[in-house]
Amino acid sequence: GQNIDQPTEMTATEGAIVQINCTYQTSGFNGLFWYQQHAGEAPTFLSYNVLDGLEEKGRFSSFLSRSKGYSYLLLKELQMKDSASYLCAVIDSNYQLIWGAGTKLIIKP
């Protein structure tokens, strides 16, 4: 079966750095997304990786290793507004999007 694993919940301090990991076992791979979802709101796009390596976008970076079935989202200079759930999603060989359950990130002052 297809599976995406993310930690259920993480806690970090304002101003710090946090890394949210995602491992996947899917039938094929055609890319990986990270989305942010604030409580009670819709998911919004953060990043897309299809090649190995690090993609940096401001305070957020996303890393992919296809050989290891692994990605992480790195958030720097954490702000209170970064408190949200972070969803990892993989495009499989049929171009279907498989979603992880999400990681709830709690930022403390």
Next chain:
Amino acid sequence: IAGITQAPTSQILAAGRRMTLRCTQDMRHNAMYWYRQDLGLGLRLIHYSNTAGTTGKGEVPDGYSVSRANTDDFPLTLASAVPSQTSVYFCASSDSGTSGTDEQFFGPGTRLTVL
């Protein structure tokens, strides 16, 4: 303002009733999707449409039906609601359906409770 709208925002429904959730996008996207999101689970695809006039089944299609008469609208119908269909429903769209590599834009969601 371009985007996706969903209606209603929330609804309480008696079991056995028929209900249609509405979704409209004005971005001229080819592909549209319906997901349900339950606590502790990832988004699960109910139905999708890669282009107007075509639809397909997702991971959890039973009890739901969709239609795609035009590019903008993608309604989701529950023919006879059951309590297990209590969930938050998100509609989404993307520019290209078959490639699957375009980001999806989500509507604000409909919170449905079936009693």
